[in-house]
Amino acid sequence: MTSKQLRAAATGEQRAVDSLPPSIHPQVFQHTVNQADMAISITDAKGNILYVNPAFSRVTGYASDEVVGQNQSIVSNHSMPREFYQGLWQTISHGEPWSGRLINRRKDGSKYLAELSISPVANAGGEILNYLGMHRDITELHRLESQVRNQKALIESVVDAAPMVIALLDVDDRVVLDNHEYKKLQADLGMAEPAPMLMSAVRASLEVDSGRSRRTSGYLFLDREVRLDPPGGRSPRWFSCSGSRVREDDTSTDAFLAGQGHDYLLLVAKEITSLRTQQEKVRVAALQVLMADEDRVSGLRESLAAATFRLEGPLNMMASVVGMLARRQGETDPMSVALAEAISAGQQALADLRSMIPGETREAIGPVNLNELLRDVLDLSTGRLLAAGITVIWQPQAMLPALQGAPNKLRLLFKALIDNAIEAMNTRGCRERELTVASKARLGGIEVDVADSGPGIASAQLLKVFEPFHTTKRGGGHLGTGLSAAQQIAAEHGGFLEIEPTATRGCRVRVLLPLHRRP
Numbered sequence: 001m002t003s004k005q006l007r008a009a010a011t012g013e014q015r016a017v018d019s020l021p022p023s024i025h026p027q028v029f030q031h032t033v034n035q036a037d038m039a040i041s042i043t044d045a046k047g048n049i050l051y052v053n054p055a056f057s058r059v060t061g062y063a064s065d066e067v068v069g070q071n072q073s074i075v076s077n078h079s080m081p082r083e084f085y086q087g088l089w090q091t092i093s094h095g096e097p098w099s100g101r102l103i104n105r106r107k108d109g110s111k112y113l114a115e116l117s118i119s120p121v122a123n124a125g126g127e128i129l130n131y132l133g134m135h136r137d138i139t140e141l142h143r144l145e146s147q148v149r150n151q152k153a154l155i156e157s158v159v160d161a162a163p164m165v166i167a168l169l170d171v172d173d174r175v176v177l178d179n180h181e182y183k184k185l186q187a188d189l190g191m192a193e194p195a196p197m198l199m200s201a202v203r204a205s206l207e208v209d210s211g212r213s214r215r216t217s218g219y220l221f222l223d224r225e226v227r228l229d230p231p232g233g234r235s236p237r238w239f240s241c242s243g244s245r246v247r248e249d250d251t252s253t254d255a256f257l258a259g260q261g262h263d264y265l266l267l268v269a270k271e272i273t274s275l276r277t278q279q280e281k282v283r284v285a286a287l288q289v290l291m292a293d294e295d296r297v298s299g300l301r302e303s304l305a306a307a308t309f310r311l312e313g314p315l316n317m318m319a320s321v322v323g324m325l326a327r328r329q330g331e332t333d334p335m336s337v338a339l340a341e342a343i344s345a346g347q348q349a350l351a352d353l354r355s356m357i358p359g360e361t362r363e364a365i366g367p368v369n370l371n372e373l374l375r376d377v378l379d380l381s382t383g384r385l386l387a388a389g390i391t392v393i394w395q396p397q398a399m400l401p402a403l404q405g406a407p408n409k410l411r412l413l414f415k416a417l418i419d420n421a422i423e424a425m426n427t428r429g430c431r432e433r434e435l436t437v438a439s440k441a442r443l444g445g446i447e448v449d450v451a452d453s454g455p456g457i458a459s460a461q462l463l464k465v466f467e468p469f470h471t472t473k474r475g476g477g478h479l480g481t482g483l484s485a486a487q488q489i490a491a492e493h494g495g496f497l498e499i500e501p502t503a504t505r506g507c508r509v510r511v512l513l514p515l516h517r518r519p
């Protein structure tokens with residue numbers, strides 16, 4: 001610093017020097033300013049430069065003696081709006097510090113972006129005598145910031161334009177970032193967040209498959225096909241989901257040394273509903289054939305069981321009459337002998353008939369999604385429901401845990417209940433025809449309600465309807481084994497069936513099935 005500069009800057013610097021602790025020599029302060037890496041200038045109250053440090057010369061290209069005495073605007077590119085400079089001066093002339101970014105011009109005419117802060121220096125009476133300006137060239141920093149911003153905008157538009165659902169989830173399944181398709185799905189489903197539902201469906205499917213290992217090359221899960229049951233009984237939707245782990249470095253000060261970070265899950269879900277609908281049609285058609293076969297066999301089983309049940313009574317009665325006759329007339333009485341032979345032939349025929357009853361087919365136990373199964377049964381009954389003019393109200397719990405069970409048997413159980421409901425409502429005089437099927441997870445199990453708006457079951461009949469061959473239906477076509485067989489299947493799954501008394505008309509059968517069967 002020359003003596004001229006020192007004198008000129010004295011007013012401002014002297015104040016700072018005055019406040020230095022005695023252990024620091026004023027020259028130390030002067031050296032510090034001289035050697036600082038920041039461009040420093042001290043001006044008078046009009047912005048005329050009194051002093052600049054070497055860093056100022058390095059940044060602007062002006063030597064100290066080229067700028068001292070000049071206005072600070074010498075480094076301005078004059079490209080900021082007039083109001084910008086007015087605002088700057090308004091702030092500093094009121095004794096307030098100012099900071100901001102502006103475009104400066106070097107001596108060689110090149111532009112650079114400066115981050116500037118100006119502090120007013122006032123005397124004891126509050127009169128501003130000087131301004132202290134400090135600035136640095138942030139052109140490169142700005143370029144990097146802009147690059148990051150551009151990249152972010154680019155990634156966001158690519159993610160937004162992707163024809164699949166993309167969501168970034170934190171460890172609690174909260175959505176941190178999503179795309180256009182995700183928002184569309186959210187609006188379509190009319191639910192707060194579809195992502196946690198997709199994730200619980202994925203988890204349920206992973207649980208089911210826990211024994212089987214699958215190659216997922218870097219993914220946490222890959223192409224998991226899961227089903228979402230939208231509220232309001234709308235058709236189910238299918239998604240193929242993949243998930244991978246994403247790690248973000250923690251930007252907090254505490255994490256600076258520790259290198260902590262946050263883990264996220266990138267969920268990508270592709271809708272495959274139309275493909276699955278086709279596959280489902282084929283599957284339901286095959287199921288229809290299977291159920292029809294099962295129906296025929298179980299009809300035969302029931303008819304034979306009913307025939308043997310009905311024959312047994314009279315045969316037993318006749319056997320006791322023959323016993324009495326033999327005691328009265330003697331063992332050798334030809335009539336008693338002939339009758340005894342006829343009865344024994346009858347019993348033999350009964351035994352033959354019993355042996356002809358087809359045995360139960362043993363079915364493998366596995367994880368069953370009851371919503372899917374109930375939907376199957378409703379699909380299978382569509383024709384009959386439409387023909388009877390019955391409105392179906394389907395109220396599944398959006399995500400049900402998987403249940404360990406025999407799918408075909410469970411299908412028969414619910415088909416029996418739905419068949420009963422259709423028959424109950426498909427009678428003359430039954431105007432309101434509504435079938436409600438609802439599912440929900442409850443107390444370590446699943447509860448399914450099948451309710452109809454038919455005539456209902458009289459309270460005196462409530463227990464009897466579970467007895468085999470008991471029927472409340474008129475006409476000879478019914479054997480009355482539907483509810484007892486359904487009860488039997490529920491019991492085989494460790495559950496039970498109950499008929500809920502209803503305040504108004506109608507019948508509500510509740511099925512409770514535990515998730516895991518006790519051995």
Ligand code: FAD
Binds near residue numbers: 103
């Ligand atoms: P100016 O002639 O400065 O006029 C712009 C407006 O500012 C005027 O309309 C007026 O309202 C107001 N104004 C100007 N001078 C005064 C004054 N003395 N008192 C009250 N109001 C006033 N500018 C840069 O572009 N780059 C810098 O790096 C920079 N560093 C600065 C450092 C310090 C310590 C100070 C005090 C100012 C600095 N400035 C800087 C602002 C600079 O003084 C000019 O105001 C600015 O460059 C605009 O110049 P101009 O010639 O276009 O307009």
